[in-house]
Amino acid sequence: MRASFVFSEVVNGLRRNVTMTIAMILTTAVSLGMLGGGLLVVRMIDKMQSSYQNQIETVVYLNSDVSANDPACDKQPCANLLSDLKQSSGVESVHHESRKEAYAKAQQLFESQPQLRQLVRPQGLPASLRVKLSDPERFEALKKEFASKPGVENMVNQAKYMDKLFGLLNGVRNTTFVVALIQALAALMLISNTIQLSAFNRRTETGIMRLVGATRWYTQLPFLLEAVVSGVIGSLLAIGGLFALKPLFIDRVMGSVLGTGALPQIGYGDIFYVSPILVLVATAISAVTGYVTLRLYVRL
Amino acid sequence: MKLLRTKVGLLLVIRLEHVSKSYKTSTRPALEDVSVGVDKGEFVFLIGPSGSGKSTFLRLLLREDVPSRGRVIVADWNVAKLPRRRVPRLRQRVGCVFQDFRLLNNKTVFENVAFALEVIGKPRHTIHKVVPEVLQLVGLENKSDRMPQELSGGEQQRVAIARAFVNRPLVLMCDEPTGNLDPDTSQDIMLLLERINRTGTTVLMATHDHSIVDSMRRRVVELSHGRVIRDDARGVYGVGR
Structure with a gap:
């Protein structure tokens, strides 16, 4: 050719x-x-x-009573919730975020917006238990088990927003x-x-x-x-x-x-x-x- | 190339055995029970009125069409049974010349002739050796750089013949090659075809030109309504002329 x-x-x-x-x-x-x-x-x-993927968590918000009176989560019902969550299947890790920590996080988040930053009050922020799931599909089952337990205000799956x-x-x-x-x-x-x-x-x-x-x-x-x-x-x-x-x-x-x-x-x-x-x-x-x-x- | 040998020892390059060809669009067959053999080196006129089957005859030899019945053999190939991929090999051994020259107007005389070798993948050095030789044979060695539209009709037909002959085919098929030319130029073209025939190439020429057929006194195969009605060894156009 x-x-x-x-x-x-x-x-x-x-x-x-x-x-x-x-x-x-x-x-x-x-x-x-x-x-x-x-x-x-x-x-x-x-x-x-x-x-x-690594940052998405399931958040168990604690009610205002627990948020105000148990900053270290070592009293009932918070301590029980923490240990029960850790033992649940599909849960990779759980950590407690106190009202104080939530406030510090919010301050950091609104660093560039001073007006919003001033509006945030620690009393308005709930403490929470931050749960990392190995299988995000487990959220519904976890919600069924924990949402109605004493001390729990509500549960939120961040993956839903994503x-x-x-x-x-x-x-x-x-x-x-x-x-x-x-x-x-x-x-x-x-x-x-x-x-x-x-x-x-x-x-x-x-x-x-x-x-x-x-x-x-x-x-x-x-x-x-x-x-x-x-x-x-x-x-x-x-x-x-x-x-x-x-x-x-x-x-x-x-x-x-x-x-x-x-x-x-x-x-x-x-x-x-x-x-x-x-x-x-x-x-x-x-x-x-x-x-x-x-x-x-x-x-x- | 192996050629078929006749009983008297001649080599057949073309053989049609009881060939018929019908088209769906026509009630009458284009060819009907045609049997013709052409020896190597023969010069044969194929004559007959329009619609007598001359073009179909030529198309079957080139495998542009296949017969409805019978066998068409060119060299040692059974043309109808030739696999599609082998058809180019057949066509490389059968040169074609037409009434309308079919030259490429955007190429020079040299390029037109070289085109036939380029498209079958011949190397450049072969092309540069062979093309001038064939242009000399057809008498156009001094016009190799001209464009076709700068040439006369006779010269254009010479280019077409050079292109058909450059690959040294076994058979040169000419379909009304003088149809567009005046008598003197036609005569020149016939002399050229005779010269090519003398190199051993079989020439098969379909024509309506009485004077050429009559003056050459070569073999004449006459077709009428798709049948061979005459096959004279040294014939003229019309019987009794």
Whole structure:
């Protein structure tokens, strides 16, 4: 096989259909850019899940009587609750947080908001037993057992709040993927149309190739490579777009949210991580679409 | 390449045995019980009115179509039974020339001829050796850098013949090669085809051109309504002319 011949045929093909080629590249780029965005959100969710996993606790709030009169949790009913919780199945660890400790934590939390900080009074904060579960699904069973015991005000599962946040992020990811999928369909049809147009434009060449005994593979390869080259250029544009969007959009617009530490940062490393995936997806999709189009719609 | 040998010792390059070809769209078969053998190095005219089956005959030899019945053998290949991946090998041994030249207008004369070798993966040094030789054979050695549209009809047909012949096929099939040319230019093309025939290449030419067939006095196979109605060793276009 003469690589230089195949290469020159690919370049000629792309040049002849320049407007269709540009449309194909741009559509592929937008579609892959969306896919890349979706993958970045997935990475963000993964990072969040692993960072929050260790911090999520089940909190058993103690009533005001216990909170006020048993700061060390060595009297009844707090001491009993503590030992019972430690012996319950699925409980990894339990520690007591006194009213004083809760107040110190609140002061630290509202460090940057002095007005809120002043409003917080120790009397308003309950003491609590902080329970770490090895299996977060055990919360309901634990609640059934402990919620009505003396000294317990109420029980809260922090994972519930995180689920809401993850649900929101999953929604963003799914929406991005759906739009990427619609764009990908448009890209597929454009790839298919461009190949058909390219084959039609070069029907004399391919007719001669067939008659002089070129193999089917040799005849089809330039068309397939045209599709793959366009796909790869599209993916490179998409990757470039993600790198450009990071300082322009993610850092500038979302900086205020990301800066609080509530959401993990999306770094250049993350974009590097999804880049080869985008190139691979572009190569595979354009090659498969090209091959199927040549098999079904083009007589070579 | 192994060729079939006839009873008298000649080598058959083309053999059609009781070949019929019907198309779904037509009630009448395009070819009906056609049996023809062509020896290596023969020059054969295939004549007959439009719709007589000449094009179908040529298409079967190239495996553009397969017969409905009978066997088509080119060299030692049973064409209809040839696996799809082997068809290019057959076509590399059968050169084709058409009435409309089918040249690539964005390539020079040299590139047009070289194209036939490039697409079958011949190395560059072979192409640079063989193409000038064949351009010299067809008398276009001084026009290798010209574009097809800068050439006359006769010259364009010479380029097409050079392209068909550059890979030294066993058979050169010509479908009305003089159909678009004036009588003098047609005569030149026929002289070129004769020269190619003298190199041992079998020439099979479908034509309507009475004067050429009559002047050459070569073998004539006449088709009518898909049947062979005449096969003369040194024939003319019309019987009794």
